[in-house]
Amino acid sequence: MEPADLTLSAGPNDVFPQVRAAMGGPILYHYDPVFKERFRDAEEKVGRIFRTTGHEIILMQGEAILGLEAAARSLCTRGTPVLNLVSGVFGKGFGYWLTAIGAELHEIEVAYDDAIDADAVAAYLDAHPRIRVLSVVHSETPSGTLNPIDRLGPICRSRGVVSIVDVVSSYGGIELRPEEWQLDLLVAGPQKCLGGPPGMSLMAVSPQAWAAIEANPDAPRGSYLSMLDYRDLWHGQGRFPFTPSVPDLHGVLAAADLLLAEGLEAVQARHERVARACWAGVRAMGLRLWPRSEGISAASVTSIAVPDGLTDTQVRDHARSRYGVQLSAGQGAGNIIRIGHMGNTARPMWMVAGLTAVGRTMIDLGAPVDLGAGIEAAMASLAEPAGVPVGATA
Protein backbone atom coordinates (compact mmCIF):
# COMPACT_ATOMS: atom_id res chain seq x y z
CA MET A 1 0.00 0.00 0.00
CA GLU A 2 1.19 3.53 -0.75
CA PRO A 3 1.06 6.38 1.77
CA ALA A 4 -2.03 8.59 1.40
CA ASP A 5 -1.72 11.63 -0.88
CA LEU A 6 -3.04 13.84 1.88
CA THR A 7 -3.03 13.09 5.60
CA LEU A 8 -5.82 15.08 7.22
CA SER A 9 -6.14 12.96 10.33
CA ALA A 10 -6.60 14.29 13.84
CA GLY A 11 -2.91 13.71 14.57
CA PRO A 12 -0.28 12.70 14.09
CA ASN A 13 -0.37 14.78 10.99
CA ASP A 14 1.75 15.68 8.05
CA VAL A 15 4.52 17.84 9.53
CA PHE A 16 6.12 20.93 8.03
CA PRO A 17 8.87 20.05 5.53
CA GLN A 18 11.34 22.01 7.68
CA VAL A 19 10.47 19.75 10.60
CA ARG A 20 11.14 16.64 8.52
CA ALA A 21 14.45 18.10 7.39
CA ALA A 22 15.45 18.99 10.95
CA MET A 23 14.67 15.45 12.12
CA GLY A 24 17.20 14.17 9.62
CA GLY A 25 19.90 16.20 11.38
CA PRO A 26 22.85 14.68 13.21
CA ILE A 27 22.25 12.40 16.18
CA LEU A 28 24.14 14.46 18.72
CA TYR A 29 25.54 13.10 21.96
CA HIS A 30 23.08 14.28 24.57
CA TYR A 31 25.82 15.96 26.63
CA ASP A 32 27.31 17.68 23.64
CA PRO A 33 27.05 21.39 24.48
CA VAL A 34 25.15 21.96 21.23
CA PHE A 35 22.48 19.43 22.19
CA LYS A 36 22.12 20.82 25.70
CA GLU A 37 21.78 24.30 24.26
CA ARG A 38 19.17 23.12 21.77
CA PHE A 39 17.25 21.34 24.51
CA ARG A 40 17.13 24.50 26.64
CA ASP A 41 16.18 26.52 23.59
CA ALA A 42 13.29 24.12 22.95
CA GLU A 43 12.11 24.41 26.57
CA GLU A 44 12.17 28.20 26.35
CA LYS A 45 10.25 28.28 23.05
CA VAL A 46 7.73 25.69 24.20
CA GLY A 47 7.13 27.97 27.20
CA ARG A 48 6.59 30.98 24.96
CA ILE A 49 4.00 29.04 22.97
CA PHE A 50 2.37 28.12 26.29
CA ARG A 51 2.36 31.89 26.96
CA THR A 52 3.73 31.46 30.44
CA THR A 53 6.76 32.48 32.41
CA GLY A 54 5.34 31.36 35.75
CA HIS A 55 5.22 27.65 34.91
CA GLU A 56 8.26 25.41 34.68
CA ILE A 57 8.53 23.69 31.29
CA ILE A 58 9.50 20.07 31.11
CA LEU A 59 9.83 17.96 27.97
CA MET A 60 9.20 14.35 28.83
CA GLN A 61 10.39 11.75 26.37
CA GLY A 62 7.30 9.94 25.23
CA GLU A 63 4.10 10.68 23.36
CA ALA A 64 1.66 12.91 25.31
CA ILE A 65 0.00 9.90 26.92
CA LEU A 66 3.21 9.52 28.93
CA GLY A 67 2.95 13.10 30.17
CA LEU A 68 -0.70 12.63 31.08
CA GLU A 69 -0.01 9.44 33.02
CA ALA A 70 2.96 11.13 34.72
CA ALA A 71 0.67 14.01 35.72
CA ALA A 72 -1.94 11.63 37.15
CA ARG A 73 0.59 9.60 39.13
CA SER A 74 2.50 12.65 40.32
CA LEU A 75 -0.55 14.35 41.79
CA CYS A 76 -2.66 11.41 42.91
CA THR A 77 -2.25 8.39 45.06
CA ARG A 78 -4.54 5.86 46.76
CA GLY A 79 -7.47 7.74 48.26
CA THR A 80 -6.79 11.17 46.69
CA PRO A 81 -10.19 12.76 46.02
CA VAL A 82 -10.17 13.85 42.36
CA LEU A 83 -12.83 15.41 40.18
CA ASN A 84 -12.44 14.18 36.61
CA LEU A 85 -14.45 16.03 33.96
CA VAL A 86 -15.66 13.84 31.13
CA SER A 87 -16.96 15.22 27.86
CA GLY A 88 -15.31 12.70 25.60
CA VAL A 89 -12.96 9.81 25.07
CA PHE A 90 -9.80 11.38 26.52
CA GLY A 91 -11.55 12.63 29.65
CA LYS A 92 -13.02 9.16 30.17
CA GLY A 93 -9.60 7.58 29.67
CA PHE A 94 -8.04 9.81 32.28
CA GLY A 95 -10.50 8.41 34.81
CA TYR A 96 -9.21 4.89 34.10
CA TRP A 97 -5.74 5.90 35.28
CA LEU A 98 -7.20 7.53 38.38
CA THR A 99 -9.08 4.32 39.13
CA ALA A 100 -5.94 2.24 38.58
CA ILE A 101 -4.03 4.50 40.97
CA GLY A 102 -6.77 3.95 43.56
CA ALA A 103 -7.79 7.61 43.74
CA GLU A 104 -11.25 8.48 45.06
CA LEU A 105 -12.81 9.23 41.69
CA HIS A 106 -15.55 11.80 41.28
CA GLU A 107 -16.80 12.50 37.78
CA ILE A 108 -19.03 15.00 36.05
CA GLU A 109 -19.89 13.52 32.70
CA VAL A 110 -21.76 15.11 29.82
CA ALA A 111 -22.71 13.76 26.39
CA TYR A 112 -19.75 13.48 24.02
CA ASP A 113 -21.11 16.19 21.70
CA ASP A 114 -21.35 18.66 24.59
CA ALA A 115 -19.01 20.65 26.85
CA ILE A 116 -18.56 20.82 30.62
CA ASP A 117 -20.59 23.49 32.43
CA ALA A 118 -18.23 25.54 34.63
CA ASP A 119 -20.99 26.49 37.09
CA ALA A 120 -21.77 22.83 37.69
CA VAL A 121 -18.09 22.25 38.47
CA ALA A 122 -18.00 25.13 40.96
CA ALA A 123 -21.12 23.76 42.67
CA TYR A 124 -19.68 20.25 42.80
CA LEU A 125 -16.42 21.44 44.33
CA ASP A 126 -18.32 23.46 46.91
CA ALA A 127 -20.38 20.42 47.81
CA HIS A 128 -17.24 18.24 48.01
CA PRO A 129 -14.58 20.41 49.65
CA ARG A 130 -12.22 17.47 50.19
CA ILE A 131 -11.46 17.34 46.46
CA ARG A 132 -7.85 18.42 45.88
CA VAL A 133 -7.27 17.69 42.18
CA LEU A 134 -9.33 18.31 39.05
CA SER A 135 -8.63 16.91 35.59
CA VAL A 136 -10.04 18.18 32.32
CA VAL A 137 -9.40 17.99 28.59
CA HIS A 138 -9.30 21.33 26.79
CA SER A 139 -9.93 20.17 23.23
CA GLU A 140 -11.66 16.76 23.14
CA THR A 141 -10.21 15.76 19.80
CA PRO A 142 -12.51 12.82 18.95
CA SER A 143 -15.57 15.02 19.49
CA GLY A 144 -14.10 18.24 18.12
CA THR A 145 -15.30 20.09 21.23
CA LEU A 146 -13.77 22.59 23.63
CA ASN A 147 -14.14 22.85 27.42
CA PRO A 148 -14.18 26.25 29.22
CA ILE A 149 -10.79 25.96 30.93
CA ASP A 150 -10.56 29.76 31.12
CA ARG A 151 -13.35 29.61 33.70
CA LEU A 152 -12.35 26.31 35.32
CA GLY A 153 -8.86 27.54 36.26
CA PRO A 154 -10.02 30.32 38.61
CA ILE A 155 -12.74 28.05 40.03
CA CYS A 156 -10.02 25.56 41.01
CA ARG A 157 -7.40 28.06 42.17
CA SER A 158 -9.80 29.89 44.47
CA ARG A 159 -10.63 26.57 46.16
CA GLY A 160 -7.07 25.31 46.43
CA VAL A 161 -7.71 22.59 43.85
CA VAL A 162 -4.80 21.72 41.53
CA SER A 163 -5.82 21.37 37.89
CA ILE A 164 -4.45 18.91 35.34
CA VAL A 165 -5.29 20.03 31.82
CA ASP A 166 -4.88 17.96 28.66
CA VAL A 167 -4.11 20.58 26.03
CA VAL A 168 -2.65 18.10 23.55
CA SER A 169 -4.80 19.14 20.60
CA SER A 170 -5.19 22.83 21.44
CA TYR A 171 -1.58 23.78 22.21
CA GLY A 172 -0.33 26.23 19.58
CA GLY A 173 -3.54 26.36 17.54
CA ILE A 174 -6.22 27.48 20.00
CA GLU A 175 -6.06 30.27 22.58
CA LEU A 176 -4.46 29.07 25.79
CA ARG A 177 -3.39 31.32 28.70
CA PRO A 178 -2.28 29.20 31.64
CA GLU A 179 -1.19 32.14 33.79
CA GLU A 180 -4.27 34.29 33.34
CA TRP A 181 -6.52 31.26 33.52
CA GLN A 182 -4.73 30.00 36.65
CA LEU A 183 -4.14 26.49 35.37
CA ASP A 184 -1.60 24.23 37.05
CA LEU A 185 -0.32 21.23 35.15
CA LEU A 186 -0.72 21.30 31.39
CA VAL A 187 0.23 18.53 29.01
CA ALA A 188 0.63 19.12 25.28
CA GLY A 189 1.94 17.10 22.36
CA PRO A 190 3.88 18.33 19.34
CA GLN A 191 1.96 16.24 16.81
CA LYS A 192 -1.24 18.28 16.69
CA CYS A 193 -1.40 22.08 16.18
CA LEU A 194 2.35 22.55 16.53
CA GLY A 195 2.91 20.54 13.36
CA GLY A 196 5.70 18.44 14.86
CA PRO A 197 6.39 14.74 15.35
CA PRO A 198 4.69 12.52 17.94
CA GLY A 199 7.00 11.31 20.66
CA MET A 200 7.30 14.03 23.27
CA SER A 201 5.18 15.43 26.12
CA LEU A 202 5.41 19.20 26.45
CA MET A 203 4.46 20.09 30.01
CA ALA A 204 3.97 23.32 31.96
CA VAL A 205 3.96 23.02 35.75
CA SER A 206 2.85 25.75 38.17
CA PRO A 207 4.41 26.23 41.63
CA GLN A 208 1.10 25.03 43.10
CA ALA A 209 1.37 21.81 41.09
CA TRP A 210 4.97 21.23 42.23
CA ALA A 211 3.95 21.77 45.86
CA ALA A 212 1.18 19.19 45.50
CA ILE A 213 3.53 16.73 43.78
CA GLU A 214 6.12 17.13 46.53
CA ALA A 215 3.41 16.45 49.10
CA ASN A 216 2.50 13.17 47.39
CA PRO A 217 4.68 10.42 48.90
CA ASP A 218 3.92 8.17 45.93
CA ALA A 219 4.85 10.63 43.18
CA PRO A 220 7.11 8.63 40.83
CA ARG A 221 10.85 8.64 41.55
CA GLY A 222 13.50 6.63 39.76
CA SER A 223 10.95 6.12 36.98
CA TYR A 224 10.50 7.10 33.36
CA LEU A 225 7.33 8.83 34.59
CA SER A 226 9.12 10.94 37.18
CA MET A 227 8.57 14.66 36.81
CA LEU A 228 10.55 15.19 40.04
CA ASP A 229 13.61 13.39 38.66
CA TYR A 230 13.44 15.50 35.53
CA ARG A 231 13.28 18.71 37.53
CA ASP A 232 15.94 17.79 40.07
CA LEU A 233 18.41 16.23 37.63
CA TRP A 234 18.07 18.27 34.46
CA HIS A 235 17.04 21.63 35.86
CA GLY A 236 18.92 21.13 39.13
CA GLN A 237 22.16 19.47 38.01
CA GLY A 238 22.26 19.65 34.21
CA ARG A 239 21.96 15.86 33.91
CA PHE A 240 19.23 14.06 32.01
CA PRO A 241 17.41 11.26 33.85
CA PHE A 242 17.72 9.28 30.60
CA THR A 243 18.81 9.94 27.03
CA PRO A 244 16.30 12.15 25.25
CA SER A 245 15.17 11.33 21.72
CA VAL A 246 17.51 13.45 19.62
CA PRO A 247 15.46 13.49 16.36
CA ASP A 248 12.29 14.37 18.29
CA LEU A 249 14.05 17.27 19.94
CA HIS A 250 15.25 18.53 16.55
CA GLY A 251 11.67 18.24 15.25
CA VAL A 252 10.03 19.98 18.19
CA LEU A 253 12.52 22.83 18.07
CA ALA A 254 12.02 23.30 14.31
CA ALA A 255 8.23 23.27 14.74
CA ALA A 256 8.41 25.78 17.61
CA ASP A 257 10.69 28.04 15.55
CA LEU A 258 8.23 27.96 12.65
CA LEU A 259 5.28 28.71 14.87
CA LEU A 260 6.99 31.63 16.58
CA ALA A 261 8.15 33.03 13.24
CA GLU A 262 4.57 32.93 11.94
CA GLY A 263 3.31 34.34 15.24
CA LEU A 264 1.10 32.65 17.81
CA GLU A 265 -1.89 34.84 17.05
CA ALA A 266 -1.50 34.38 13.29
CA VAL A 267 -1.34 30.61 13.72
CA GLN A 268 -4.47 30.61 15.84
CA ALA A 269 -6.26 32.83 13.32
CA ARG A 270 -5.26 30.41 10.55
CA HIS A 271 -6.73 27.47 12.48
CA GLU A 272 -9.91 29.45 13.14
CA ARG A 273 -10.31 30.54 9.52
CA VAL A 274 -9.86 27.04 8.14
CA ALA A 275 -12.15 25.53 10.78
CA ARG A 276 -14.98 27.99 10.19
CA ALA A 277 -14.85 27.44 6.45
CA CYS A 278 -14.88 23.69 6.99
CA TRP A 279 -17.92 23.90 9.29
CA ALA A 280 -19.76 26.08 6.77
CA GLY A 281 -19.00 23.55 4.05
CA VAL A 282 -20.16 20.58 6.09
CA ARG A 283 -23.46 22.26 6.93
CA ALA A 284 -24.11 23.40 3.36
CA MET A 285 -23.53 19.85 2.12
CA GLY A 286 -26.39 18.70 4.30
CA LEU A 287 -24.18 16.88 6.78
CA ARG A 288 -24.36 17.40 10.52
CA LEU A 289 -21.49 18.73 12.61
CA TRP A 290 -21.00 16.57 15.70
CA PRO A 291 -20.58 19.31 18.36
CA ARG A 292 -23.86 20.72 19.66
CA SER A 293 -22.90 24.28 18.79
CA GLU A 294 -20.18 26.29 17.13
CA GLY A 295 -19.53 27.97 20.48
CA ILE A 296 -18.05 24.73 21.86
CA SER A 297 -16.30 23.63 18.66
CA ALA A 298 -12.52 23.27 18.57
CA ALA A 299 -10.67 24.85 15.66
CA SER A 300 -8.22 21.98 15.30
CA VAL A 301 -10.54 19.32 13.91
CA THR A 302 -13.99 19.06 12.34
CA SER A 303 -16.08 16.16 13.63
CA ILE A 304 -18.91 15.16 11.33
CA ALA A 305 -21.75 12.81 12.19
CA VAL A 306 -21.79 9.92 9.72
CA PRO A 307 -25.27 9.63 8.16
CA ASP A 308 -27.50 6.77 9.28
CA GLY A 309 -26.83 3.53 7.48
CA LEU A 310 -23.12 4.23 7.03
CA THR A 311 -20.19 3.61 9.36
CA ASP A 312 -17.11 5.69 10.12
CA THR A 313 -14.91 2.83 8.89
CA GLN A 314 -16.69 2.67 5.51
CA VAL A 315 -16.30 6.40 5.00
CA ARG A 316 -12.71 6.53 6.09
CA ASP A 317 -11.65 3.51 4.04
CA HIS A 318 -13.43 4.75 0.92
CA ALA A 319 -11.92 8.27 1.16
CA ARG A 320 -8.48 6.71 1.62
CA SER A 321 -8.64 4.13 -1.14
CA ARG A 322 -10.63 6.06 -3.76
CA TYR A 323 -9.43 9.61 -3.15
CA GLY A 324 -6.11 9.20 -1.32
CA VAL A 325 -7.17 11.21 1.72
CA GLN A 326 -6.49 9.83 5.19
CA LEU A 327 -9.14 10.95 7.69
CA SER A 328 -9.77 9.98 11.30
CA ALA A 329 -12.77 8.24 12.81
CA GLY A 330 -14.20 9.06 16.24
CA GLN A 331 -12.11 6.77 18.48
CA GLY A 332 -15.29 5.55 20.11
CA ALA A 333 -16.90 8.97 20.69
CA GLY A 334 -19.65 8.17 18.20
CA ASN A 335 -20.25 7.40 14.53
CA ILE A 336 -17.98 10.22 13.44
CA ILE A 337 -15.60 11.08 10.66
CA ARG A 338 -13.00 13.77 11.30
CA ILE A 339 -11.08 16.15 9.10
CA GLY A 340 -7.97 17.37 10.90
CA HIS A 341 -6.79 20.92 10.26
CA MET A 342 -3.96 21.34 12.67
CA GLY A 343 -0.45 22.67 12.41
CA ASN A 344 0.87 22.19 8.91
CA THR A 345 -2.48 20.84 7.73
CA ALA A 346 -4.52 23.89 8.80
CA ARG A 347 -4.35 25.16 5.25
CA PRO A 348 -7.40 26.39 3.36
CA MET A 349 -7.11 24.32 0.22
CA TRP A 350 -6.04 21.16 2.02
CA MET A 351 -9.21 21.43 4.07
CA VAL A 352 -11.22 21.94 0.86
CA ALA A 353 -9.66 18.79 -0.58
CA GLY A 354 -10.57 16.91 2.59
CA LEU A 355 -14.08 18.25 2.51
CA THR A 356 -14.43 17.25 -1.13
CA ALA A 357 -13.25 13.73 -0.39
CA VAL A 358 -15.70 13.43 2.52
CA GLY A 359 -18.65 14.77 0.53
CA ARG A 360 -18.02 12.67 -2.57
CA THR A 361 -17.40 9.59 -0.44
CA MET A 362 -20.81 10.02 1.19
CA ILE A 363 -22.41 10.29 -2.26
CA ASP A 364 -20.56 7.21 -3.50
CA LEU A 365 -21.86 5.34 -0.47
CA GLY A 366 -25.45 6.45 -1.10
CA ALA A 367 -25.94 9.36 1.32
CA PRO A 368 -27.80 12.46 0.09
CA VAL A 369 -25.11 15.14 0.00
CA ASP A 370 -24.90 18.37 -1.98
CA LEU A 371 -21.19 18.45 -2.68
CA GLY A 372 -21.25 21.60 -4.82
CA ALA A 373 -23.12 23.63 -2.21
CA GLY A 374 -20.66 22.49 0.44
CA ILE A 375 -17.57 23.48 -1.51
CA GLU A 376 -19.17 26.77 -2.52
CA ALA A 377 -19.94 27.58 1.13
CA ALA A 378 -16.44 26.69 2.28
CA MET A 379 -14.91 28.85 -0.44
CA ALA A 380 -17.30 31.73 0.30
CA SER A 381 -16.21 31.57 3.90
CA LEU A 382 -12.54 31.63 2.90
CA ALA A 383 -13.24 34.56 0.60
CA GLU A 384 -14.28 36.73 3.54
CA PRO A 385 -11.60 39.27 4.39
CA ALA A 386 -9.67 38.42 7.52
CA GLY A 387 -11.37 39.71 10.63
CA VAL A 388 -14.92 39.45 9.32
CA PRO A 389 -16.72 36.84 11.36
CA VAL A 390 -17.50 34.06 8.95
CA GLY A 391 -21.06 32.83 9.05
CA ALA A 392 -22.29 36.38 9.64
CA THR A 393 -23.27 36.38 5.98
CA ALA A 394 -24.59 32.81 5.86
Ligand SMILES: *Cc1c(COP(=O)(O)O)cnc(C)c1O
Ligand atom coordinates in the same frame (compact mmCIF):
# COMPACT_ATOMS: atom_id res chain seq x y z
C1 LIG B 1 -3.79 13.16 20.57
C2 LIG B 1 -4.28 13.33 21.95
C3 LIG B 1 -3.66 12.71 23.03
C4 LIG B 1 -2.53 11.77 22.85
O1 LIG B 1 -3.10 10.53 22.65
P1 LIG B 1 -2.85 9.54 21.46
O2 LIG B 1 -4.13 8.81 21.32
O3 LIG B 1 -1.74 8.66 21.89
O4 LIG B 1 -2.49 10.34 20.25
C5 LIG B 1 -4.14 12.97 24.31
N1 LIG B 1 -5.19 13.82 24.50
C6 LIG B 1 -5.80 14.43 23.49
C7 LIG B 1 -6.94 15.35 23.76
C8 LIG B 1 -5.36 14.21 22.18
O5 LIG B 1 -5.96 14.82 21.15
